[in-house]
Amino acid sequence: MSAGFYYGTEVFLNGLMTGVLYSLVALGFVLIFKSSGIFNYAQGVMALFAALTLVGLQDGQVPFAHLINSIFGTQVHHFGWHLPALLAILLTAGVMVVLAILVERYILRHLVNQPDIILFMATIGLAYFMEGFGDLMWGSEIKKLDVGIPQGGNIWIEENTAFLGGDDFYGFYLDSLDIVAAVFAGLLVLSLVLFSQYTKTGRALRAVADDHQAALSVGISLRFIWVVVWSIAGFIALVAGIMWGSKSGVQFSLSLIALKALPVLMLGGFTSIPGAIVGGLIIGVGEKMFEFLIGAPFLGGATENWFAYMLALVFLVFRPQGLFGDKIIERV
Amino acid sequence: MFYREAGDFKTTYADDSQTFPIKFDRYRYWAVLAFAFLVVPFIINDYWLNAVVLPFLIYSVAAIGLNILTGYCGQVSLGSGGFMAVGAYACYKFMTSFPGMDIFSVILLSGFVTAAVGILFGLPSLRIKGFYLAVATLAAQFFLVWLFNKVPWFYNYSASGQINAPERTVFGYAVTGAETQAWAVYLVALVFVVVLAVVARNLTRGSLGRKWMAIRDMDIAAEIIGVNPMTAKLSAFAISSFYVGISGAMFFVLYLGAVEVGEAFGIGKSFIILFMVIIGGLGSIFGSFAGAAFMVLMPVLLKNVMVGQLGWATDLAAHFEFVIVGGLIIVFLILEPHGLAQLWRLAKEKLRLWPFPH
Numbered sequence: 060m061s062a063g064f065y066y067g068t069e070v071f072l073n074g075l076m077t078g079v080l081y082s083l084v085a086l087g088f089v090l091i092f093k094s095s096g097i098f099n100y101a102q103g104v105m106a107l108f109a110a111l112t113l114v115g116l117q118d119g120q121v122p123f124a125h126l127i128n129s130i131f132g133t134q135v136h137h138f139g140w141h142l143p144a145l146l147a148i149l150l151t152a153g154v155m156v157v158l159a160i161l162v163e164r165y166i167l168r169h170l171v172n173q174p175d176i177i178l179f180m181a182t183i184g185l186a187y188f189m190e191g192f193g194d195l196m197w198g199s200e201i202k203k204l205d206v207g208i209p210q211g212g213n214i215w216i217e218e219n220t221a222f223l224g225g226d227d228f229y230g231f232y233l234d235s236l237d238i239v240a241a242v243f244a245g246l247l248v249l250s251l252v253l254f255s256q257y258t259k260t261g262r263a264l265r266a267v268a269d270d271h272q273a274a275l276s277v278g279i280s281l282r283f284i285w286v287v288v289w290s291i292a293g294f295i296a297l298v299a300g301i302m303w304g305s306k307s308g309v310q311f312s313l314s315l316i317a318l319k320a321l322p323v324l325m326l327g328g329f330t331s332i333p334g335a336i337v338g339g340l341i342i343g344v345g346e347k348m349f350e351f352l353i354g355a356p357f358l359g360g361a362t363e364n365w366f367a368y369m370l371a372l373v374f375l376v377f378r379p380q381g382l383f384g385d386k387i388i389e390r391v
Numbered sequence: 392m393f394y395r396e397a398g399d400f401k402t403t404y405a406d407d408s409q410t411f412p413i414k415f416d417r418y419r420y421w422a423v424l425a426f427a428f429l430v431v432p433f434i435i436n437d438y439w440l441n442a443v444v445l446p447f448l449i450y451s452v453a454a455i456g457l458n459i460l461t462g463y464c465g466q467v468s469l470g471s472g473g474f475m476a477v478g479a480y481a482c483y484k485f486m487t488s489f490p491g492m493d494i495f496s497v498i499l500l501s502g503f504v505t506a507a508v509g510i511l512f513g514l515p516s517l518r519i520k521g522f523y524l525a526v527a528t529l530a531a532q533f534f535l536v537w538l539f540n541k542v543p544w545f546y547n548y549s550a551s552g553q554i555n556a557p558e559r560t561v562f563g564y565a566v567t568g569a570e571t572q573a574w575a576v577y578l579v580a581l582v583f584v585v586v587l588a589v590v591a592r593n594l595t596r597g598s599l600g601r602k603w604m605a606i607r608d609m610d611i612a613a614e615i616i617g618v619n620p621m622t623a624k625l626s627a628f629a630i631s632s633f634y635v636g637i638s639g640a641m642f643f644v645l646y647l648g649a650v651e652v653g654e655a656f657g658i659g660k661s662f663i664i665l666f667m668v669i670i671g672g673l674g675s676i677f678g679s680f681a682g683a684a685f686m687v688l689m690p691v692l693l694k695n696v697m698v699g700q701l702g703w704a705t706d707l708a709a710h711f712e713f714v715i716v717g718g719l720i721i722v723f724l725i726l727e728p729h730g731l732a733q734l735w736r737l738a739k740e741k742l743r744l745w746p747f748p749h
Contacts, residue, residue, distance in 0.1 A: 098522050129703050169725040175522070176467060177728050180669050183662060184720030191713025199706065318658070321526045329522065359541045368530035375519050375527060387520075389611055 069231050070351045071344055076237035078343020079244045080302055084320035085327065085335040086248070087295040092329045093268040094288040095167070097178045101186040103317020105155075105293060108193045110300030110309045112154050114204050115197040117147040122196045144206040148297070155293030156286075163285045190314060199311070204304035209235040240302040247298060248336060251291070260287060322367035326374055328384025337382060342367045394742040410592060427581055432574040440573040441646070447687045448580040449641045454667040454679035455591050456634025461665070462673035463595055464627035465607030466516050470528035472660035473535035474632050475639030476652050477505045480545050482640035483554040487547055494559045494566060494579065498640045505636020506629040508535075513628025517621055520610075532658055539652040553651050556644040567644045576645050583641060587634060592676045594630065603627050604674070635664075670723055672732025681731035689716065 084102060091099040115122065119138040127135060142150070166185065170178055213235045255261035266274040267284045275281055303313055323342050327334025346366045354362030380387050394415045401407040411417045435444065453471060460466050481501035485492060512531040519527050539545050546554050558568030564575040594600055602623040605613035614620050643650050650656075663686060671682020690712055697708040727733055741748075 125704075125707055129707055166721055166725070173724075173728055176461075176673075177669075177724055179467075179522070179525075180665070181721055181724050183666075184717045184724065186717070187713050187720065188717025191710045191715075191717060194710040195707070195714060199710065318529070321529060325523055325526050361537065361541065365530060365533035365537050368527070368533055372515055372527045372530045375523055376515055379518050379520070379523065381523075 065231075067348075067351065069233075070347050072231060072233060073237070074344035074347030075340060076233065076241055076343070077347065078340040079237070079241040080299065080339075081316075081319055081323050081343055082336045082339025083240070083244045083247070083295065083299045083302065084316050085323040085339055086251075086332065087292040087299070088320060088324055089327075089329065089332055089335045090251075090288055090295070091292050094264060095267075095285055096175065097167075097182060098175070098329070099292065100179065100182040100317065101189060102292065102296060102320070103314040104186040104189045104193070105158075105296035106300040106303065106316060107309070107311070107314040108158075108189050108300075109151055109155060109293065109297040110204055110304035110313060111193045111197045111202070113147055113151045113206070113297070113301065114202045114304070114309050116150050117142050117144065117206075120197060125198055126195060148206065148301070151297055152294060155297055156290045159286050159289035159293055162289055163282060167285055168282065186314070186317075190311075201308045201310040204301065204309050206301060206305065208239050208301075208305050210305065213238060234306075236302070236306055243298060243302070247295065248332070251332070260284075264288065319367065322371035324381075325371040326381055328381030330385050331381070331383035334381060334383035342370065345370055394739070394745070396743075410596075424585065427585075428578075432578055435573050435577050437573050440577055442691055443687060444577060445580055445646050447683055448577075448584045449638050449646055450664065450667060450683040450687060451584055451680050452587055452641070453635050453638035453664050454671060454683045455588060455676060456631045456638065457664050458668045458671075458673065458675070458679045459591060459595065459603070459634065460627050460631035461668055462675065462678075463600060463607060464603040464624065464631075465610075466513075466624065466627065467522075467525040467665075468528045468631070469525055469658070469661045469665065470512060470531035470535075471635050471664045472656045472658060473532040474505050474509060474635040475642060475660060476535055476539055476656035477508050477632075478502065478636030478639030479643035479650055479656065480539050480554065480652075481505065481636070482644055483547075483556070484545070486557055486559065486644070490557070494561060494644065497559075498583065498637055498644070501640040502633040502637040505639070506633040509628045509632020509636075510625050513625050513632075516624050516628065529658075532661055536652050536656060551651075553649050554643070555649045559644075567648070569648075580641060580645055583637060587637065588676060588680075591634070595676065599623075599626060607674075666720060670720065670730055672730030675730070675732035677735060678730050678732030681735070685731065689719070 084106065087102045087105070088099060091097055091102070114120075119140040119142065121127070121135045121138060124136045127133060162185065166181055170181055213233050216231060216233050216238075255265055263274070263279045264284055264287065266277070266279055267281060271281065274284075299316065300309075300313065303316055307313075319342075320339075323335060323338040325338075326341060327336075327338025346363045349366050350360070350362050354360055354366070375381065394413060396413060399412075399414050401412075409417075411420055431444075453475065457468060457471050460468050478501045481504040482497055485497045485500055489497075508531075512528065515527050516524055540552065546552055549555075556567045558565055558570065560566065561575065561579060565571050566575050566579050595603070602613070602618045603626075605616070605618050606620060606623045606627075610620055613623070639656065642655070647655060667682035667686045668679065669682070670685055671680070672678025693712050693715060694708060697703050697711060698705055703711075723730075
């Protein structure tokens with residue numbers, strides 16, 4: 060077996076791990092789309108906002124310090140405490156719930172019965188708003204996020220796979236962070252499935268996803284369900300924000316993972332949770348392998364920016380509703 | 392009192408189907424044109440040209456283009472930035488390969504090149520609909536920007552990867568390059584805007600525009616009454632890209648002069664143009680202008696107030712701008728989902744009855 064084969068396998072495995080992170084973001088999209096028909100462009104910015112808030116709470120930053128200093132000429136920046144990671148995460152989760160309530164109260168409630176495109180534009184407006192608001196609140200410099208997740212190559216996997224190859228093969232290199240992320244994503248999906256199958260709220264949630272009016276007529280509160288769904292999407296954004304933030308720092312580019320999640324959605328179908336997972340894995344592996352086999356040697360690299368979109372585009376031409384999406388039936 | 396049909400008798404079919412059936416509207420239209428062509432060139436200076444007027448004119452063309460596709464034909468596109476890049480790079484290649492060509496034909500040709508690319512990326516619209524299509528057009532955005540970054544032929548193998556507009560003149564006056572005069576640049580842009588807006592207005596109320604609107608309202612029903620969805624959708628993509636391409640070419644040669652593709656034509660540009668169309672009003676040519684004016688003027692105004700008046704740091708002002716733009720978009724969508732054009736329509740209805748509303 061050649062070294063190229065092992066390297067290729069390693070790229071494959073790493074693509075799988077990246078794919079899990081894509082699925083995590085895509086999951087947030089799918090939940091909101093299923094239950095309210097809103098294509099929530101702000102999901103990526105929500106992840107950024109969650110990560111910013113987490114770092115800010117953990118380091119005890121004074122919110123809006125920059126603004127306060129500009130207006131009053133003061134010099135405040137930190138409260139001077141350090142919160143334990145777990146407490147900070149719980150507090151951030153609380154902030155995301157508050158955010159969900161505010162979004163429902165001030166945006167969604169006023170936009171019921173508007174065409175999809177208007178709702179989509181509103182979430183883009185929300186994304187702009189939160190992007191500026193997050194920077195205003197916590198400052199725009201790149202921050203380091205550390206909640207105690209191990210990072211760097213996983214020695215155990217490297218040592219235990221070394222026997223597969225010859226003398227010049229030292230085992231597969233996998234980042235511990237990616238493995239932790241994969242485990243958490245798995246747990247998250249499992250708990251979501253359990254929640255939606257076996258709890259009362261979960262059943263109500265599925266009912267709303269099926270048919271708004273029928274759900275309303277049996278006494279399910281649409282507003283409450285929307286708050287629940289946006290809160291769950293907020294939690295998912297928090298998890299995604301923690302994982303991506305620990306990996307590459309909390310900064311503006313974090314919000315661009317939303318753009319990475321879109322082709323995942325197209326591939327998997329906007330309405331399918333398994334679709335988001337499988338789509339994420341296909342895109343993660345696909346773009347890494349394409350870059351490794353064709354992009355870097357022949358096309359000058361950096362194909363990861365568009366490959367996922369092209370793959371999804373070509374795929375959709377043959378199956379317009381995605382892999383697992385509901386069949387699109389149109390009537391005049 | 393002034394704004395009404397009464398007493399304005401139409402005696403020919405041409406009279407009856409003109410763009411502005413009300414006399415007052417017609418005079419207002421000619422007055423605006425006269426002001427734009429005869430007064431503004433004498434009072435314009437470099438600051439007003441580059442901060443307000445030129446971006447407004449150029450974005451108006453892009454907004455009309457996207458409005459044709461999204462507002463009239465119902466196909467949401469997030470690839471406008473990429474198509475603007477096609478226009479700019481086509482313009483650059485034509486200018487450097489054929490130095491003798493005049494600037495008007497170069498910009499028009501760039502529009503045709505963009506139209507061809509637009510048809511190519513419009514093909515999936517025959518199969519994909521709604522949000523799937525919106526996301527699919529992002530493929531055009533990312534792929535085109537990557538292409539112009541990675542293939543050195545497009546930027547003539549220049550070391551910086553930038554493209555720079557060489558100098559071109561119209562009647563002996565420089566309109567591109569370093570030594571331009573504000574009024575000359577303004578007039579070139581104005582000619583394009585006026586001609587393209589008139590063409591767009593007439594296209595959208597002709598048979599082609601009716602086909603687009605039928606497709607927008609329900610494509611299957613349109614197909615049943617005999618509208619060919621392929622020609623309707625692809626012509627919308629082609630004409631829309633033509634407009635967007637021309638605006639991209641003008642953005643490059645007249646406004647920026649030097650372009651780095653990821654910075655000038657990134658995804659942010661696509662969103663700004665979409666905002667213009669939504670805020671201005673889907674399916675309205677006037678709305679495209681209103682939306683462009685709103686999105687160009689507001690940041691300038693905010694910056695003047697926050698940096699100039701209050702003396703805040705520019706980065707703080709930039710964050711505030713995001714908050715305000717985002718907030719305004721949401722407020723706008725809640726209060727008036729049909730955009731500024733709808734407010735204009737309501738105002739005209741009120742004017743008809745004024746001063747005796749009952």
